[in-house]
Structure formats: structure tokens, C-alpha cells
Amino acid sequence: MVVSGLTQPPRSARVTVLIPFLLVTLIWGSTWLVIKDQLAVVPPSWSVSYRFLVAGVTTLIWAALRKDRLWLDARGLAFATSLGLAQFVLNFNFVYRAEAHVTSGVVAVVYALLLVPNALLARIFLGQRMGRQLLIGSVVAMAGVALLFVHEARLNPVGPHEALLGIGIALAGVLSASVANVMQATRTAKAYPMATTLGWAMLIGAGLDAVFALATVGPPMIEARPAYLLGILYLGVIGSSITFTLYFQLIRTIGPAKAAYTSVLIPVIAMLLSTLFEGYRWSLLAVGGGVLVLAGLVLALRARRPNR
Numbered sequence: 001m002v003v004s005g006l007t008q009p010p011r012s013a014r015v016t017v018l019i020p021f022l023l024v025t026l027i028w029g030s031t032w033l034v035i036k037d038q039l040a041v042v043p044p045s046w047s048v049s050y051r052f053l054v055a056g057v058t059t060l061i062w063a064a065l066r067k068d069r070l071w072l073d074a075r076g077l078a079f080a081t082s083l084g085l086a087q088f089v090l091n092f093n094f095v096y097r098a099e100a101h102v103t104s105g106v107v108a109v110v111y112a113l114l115l116v117p118n119a120l121l122a123r124i125f126l127g128q129r130m131g132r133q134l135l136i137g138s139v140v141a142m143a144g145v146a147l148l149f150v151h152e153a154r155l156n157p158v159g160p161h162e163a164l165l166g167i168g169i170a171l172a173g174v175l176s177a178s179v180a181n182v183m184q185a186t187r188t189a190k191a192y193p194m195a196t197t198l199g200w201a202m203l204i205g206a207g208l209d210a211v212f213a214l215a216t217v218g219p220p221m222i223e224a225r226p227a228y229l230l231g232i233l234y235l236g237v238i239g240s241s242i243t244f245t246l247y248f249q250l251i252r253t254i255g256p257a258k259a260a261y262t263s264v265l266i267p268v269i270a271m272l273l274s275t276l277f278e279g280y281r282w283s284l285l286a287v288g289g290g291v292l293v294l295a296g297l298v299l300a301l302r303a304r305r306p307n308r
Contacts, residue, residue, distance in 0.1 A: 017254060020246040025262045029269025031239040032104040033277065034231045035096065041223045044096030045213030047232070049206045052088045054236025056202030059245065063195035072200060076192045080200040087180035088205025089212070094173030101166030108270045110170040112145045114263040117178035118256040126185055128255050133299055141264045141296025147289030148267055181256045184248045198244060264293055
């Protein structure tokens with residue numbers, strides 16, 4: 001479409017998309033440091049359960065303030081349960097456990113691969129194709145991810161067996177997250193208020209996490225340390241309730257493949273924050289990987305969505 005002789009920018013390059021895209025990336029880029037701190041005393045499954053209990057309550061309060069319908073019919077409840085299982089049980093339990101075997105940097109870089117299953121599943125189940133420019137941008141970005149992975153793998157202090165186990169667990173989390181991502185772009189998801197569906201999915205996920213934790217590690221445990229409690233609040237309210245609402249809206253607006261570019265950029269943000277708070281030192285591999293990721297991101301977000 002041409003207006004006044006100028007071609008309109010693609011939807012993904014508009015301010016209404018770029019602002020939430022950047023917010024999601026910045027917030028989730030910061031959560032890796034908080035998750036790492038959560039692993040000290042409390043078993044991961046209980047920390048995940050607390051996180052999404054806080055997130056679910058916060059999201060339903062937001063839905064009530066918006067005057068959205070708060071109850072779901074049987075179909076909506078089944079959808080919320082499936083979403084909660086994939087995103088808030090499997091995905092996050094895999095994330096927390098992966099960080100027990102490899103560094104958070106390695107896990108963050110593995111999650112950058114989310115772009116690949118998102119694009120494949122969107123093609124299979126939604127009929128969404130990747131245009132040439134998006135494909136080129138993805139190849140460039142994945143080359144950057146490969147450099148970041150090599151860099152982080154060199155820093156990982158554990159042996160090869162431990163590293164492979166951690167990476168395998170993280171990949172299982174990536175697949176779980178991808179399933180949930182594509183679910184958000186379906187007609188069923190769009191038939192219900194997002195905040196209501198998301199809130200119930202989080203609460204159902206928190207309940208399933210609690211059952212799993214009770215069966216595997218015993219009764220609830222909590223750490224009274226202020227940093228732990230503030231971490232739960234940060235991860236629940238900002239890192240989950242706010243960010244997942246923004247992210248799932250991005251999926252509905254620009255599709256799962258482009259939205260997954262948040263995960264491609266997140267490792268770079270995490271490394272920048274680590275530089276500020278943990279004394280992280282950049283290598284040529286890391287710098288080269290970061291530059292390629294940013295170049296691929298620019299190409300991808302400027303790409304137009306092809307016809308189905």
C-alpha cells in the first residue's frame with residue numbers, strides 16, 4: 001500500500017510494536033540474574049509455583065480493572081490449562097533446572113533458538129511463511145547466536161557431560177515455550193480476553209507446579225531472605241504478568257516468528273547487564289555475535305509478512 005508516494009512501514013517496524021518489543025526484551029534480559037539468585041535454597045519447582053501464583057493473581061486483577069470477563073467456559077478453561085502446562089510448568093521448570101547444570105548465559109543463548117521452532121510451528125499450524133528478508137535476517141541472527149554460544153560454552157566451568165545435560169534440558173524448555181507461543185496466535189486464543197486467559201493459565205500452572213513440587217521435593221519451602229522475596233515479586237509481577245501480556249500481544253500482532261526475536265536479543269541484554277553487575281568481560285566472539293544478532297534483528301523487523 002502506498003500513501004502520498006511513500007510505502008508504509010511493515011507493522012513490526014511501527015512504534016506501537018517496537019516499544020513493547022523493547023520492553024519485553026529488556027525485562028526478560030534482566031530476569032536471568034534474578035532466576036540465578038532464586039536457586040540458592042528453595043527447590044526450583046516451588047520458586048516457579050510462587051512466581052506464577054503472584055503473576056496469575058496480578059493478571060486477573062488487571063483483567064478486572066479492564067472489566068474483562070473473568071470466567072472461562074469449558075473450551076477456554078481447557079485452552080488455559082494447555083497453555084499453563086506448556087508455558088508455566090514445563091518451560092519454566094526446564095529453565096530453572098538447566099541453570100543448575102550450566103551458566104545462565106548458556107541457557108539464555110539456547111533460548112535464542114526459539115525463533116526456529118516458532119517459525120516451523122507457525123508454518124505447519126498457522127500457515128505463516130517466512131519471507132525472504134525475514135529468512136535472511138534469521139540466518140544472520142542465528143550466526144550471531146552460534147558465536148555467543150561458543151563464547152558462553154568456553155566460560156562454562158562444568159564438564160562436557162554436565163554441559164550437554166544442561167543444554168538438553170534447556171532445549172526441552174524451548175520446545176515447550178514454542179508450543180505455547182503458537183497457541184497464542186490461534187483462533188481459540190483470540191476468542192477470549194487475553195488477560196483472563198493468561199491469568200487462569202498462570203494460576204493453573206502454579207497449581208500444577210505445586211503438585212509436582214510436593215511429589216518430588218516435599219512440602220513447601222520459602223526463603224525469608226529479602227532478595228529472594230523481592231525476586232519472586234519482580235519475576236511474578238514484572239517478569240511474568242506484565243511481560244507475558246505484552247509478548248503474547250506481539251505474537252498476535254506480528255506472528256510467532258518475529259516475536260521470537262525478543263529471545264534472540266535477550267542474551268545480548270543479559271550480557272550487558274552482567275557487565276554492569278557481575279563484571280562480565282566481552283570477547284571478540286561475544287562482540288561479533290552481538291553485532292550479528294542486532295543486524296539480523298533489524299532485517300527481520302523490517303521484513304513484510306508474506307501472503308499465506
